[in-house]
Amino acid sequence: MIRLDGVTCGYAGQTVLKDLSFLVRRGEFIGVLGPNGAGKSTLMLALSGIVPVQSGSIEIEGKPLARLKTRERARLMAVVAQDIDLRFPFRCEEVVRMGRYPHQKRWQMESPEDEAAVRRALGATDTAMLAKRLITAVSGGEKQRVVMARSLAQETPILLLDEATSAMDIHRKLLIFRVLDRLNREDGLTVVAVLHDVNLAALFCRRMIFLKNGELVADGAVDTVLNADVLEHVYETPVMVREIEGTEKRQVVFLP
Numbered sequence: 529m530i531r532l533d534g535v536t537c538g539y540a541g542q543t544v545l546k547d548l549s550f551l552v553r554r555g556e557f558i559g560v561l562g563p564n565g566a567g568k569s570t571l572m573l574a575l576s577g578i579v580p581v582q583s584g585s586i587e588i589e590g591k592p593l594a595r596l597k598t599r600e601r602a603r604l605m606a607v608v609a610q611d612i613d614l615r616f617p618f619r620c621e622e623v624v625r626m627g628r629y630p631h632q633k634r635w636q637m638e639s640p641e642d643e644a645a646v647r648r649a650l651g652a653t654d655t656a657m658l659a660k661r662l663i664t665a666v667s668g669g670e671k672q673r674v675v676m677a678r679s680l681a682q683e684t685p686i687l688l689l690d691e692a693t694s695a696m697d698i699h700r701k702l703l704i705f706r707v708l709d710r711l712n713r714e715d716g717l718t719v720v721a722v723l724h725d726v727n728l729a730a731l732f733c734r735r736m737i738f739l740k741n742g743e744l745v746a747d748g749a750v751d752t753v754l755n756a757d758v759l760e761h762v763y764e765t766p767v768m769v770r771e772i773e774g775t776e777k778r779q780v781v782f783l784p
């Protein structure tokens with residue numbers, strides 16, 4: 529469980545998130561949406577402990593985030609940040625193996641569980657064919673798939689994703705989200721995903737949080753918050769929301 533209570537934070541000279549409070553229960557699948565500069569990445573950085581909280585508090589599984597040790601945090605949460613900074617020429621499978629570090633003791637050999645987790649993650653992200661390639665020599669979408677594989681190999685109960693599939697083709701995006709959907713339903717994985725793609729969020733998320741100017745403007749089940757009123761307020765663009773026939777899923781058309 530993640531609890532934000534009156535969180536205010538930002539950067540030197542700029543407050544971004546203002547008095548943000550909400551609860552993420554175990555096993556939720558949440559989309560965080562909003563326009564550029566709304567504070568979505570800042571929220572993910574605050575939840576990862578990278579951007580410090582100026583006032584208020586964040587608790588993960590009942591413990592103050594600031595008091596969790598790095599390794600303990602990495603066993604609870606895997607994070608795919610928006611800026612993937614991988615400048616060293618590791619092989620893709622080595623990058624995925626890095627996801628196992630929080631589970632390993634220093635100088636310990638890789639265990640069969642580590643190897644199995646890496647294989648599963650490569651399979652789930654369709655990256656086995658990239659295993660021997662250098663991470664510095666793959667495409668943007670391929671890099672995102674490898675980083676997603678690393679976070680799946682971490683086998684944490686919570687996954688924080690910041691535009692983690694933005695450079696992937698539609699087939700791979702759906703592949704990844706189907707995997708997340710299965711892990712969420714079968715293993716209770718908690719997913720909090722920042723997404724610009726409202727329609728992708730509408731297909732997979734069960735709850736949506738809309739941020740604007742660092743404030744929470746809507747938060748609820750998709751069928752209560754994904755409507756024209758909320759979307760037009762958030763994105764300041766005319767919009768039509770339709771249900772796909774034969775499903776309970778909504779899709780959004782932004783009008784010219």
Ligand SMILES: Nc1ncnc2c1ncn2[C@@H]1O[C@H](COP(=O)(O)OP(=O)(O)OP(=O)(O)O)[C@@H](O)[C@H]1O
Nearest residue numbers: 539540542544562563564565566567568569570571
């Ligand atoms: N490292 C930083 N230093 C100073 N200000 C920053 C920094 N990173 C972001 N900001 C500012 O904080 C505000 C929120 O940025 P943030 O990246 O959280 O928005 P976002 O909702 O993720 O936007 P986008 O959809 O464009 O990714 C913006 O005004 C941005 O300019």
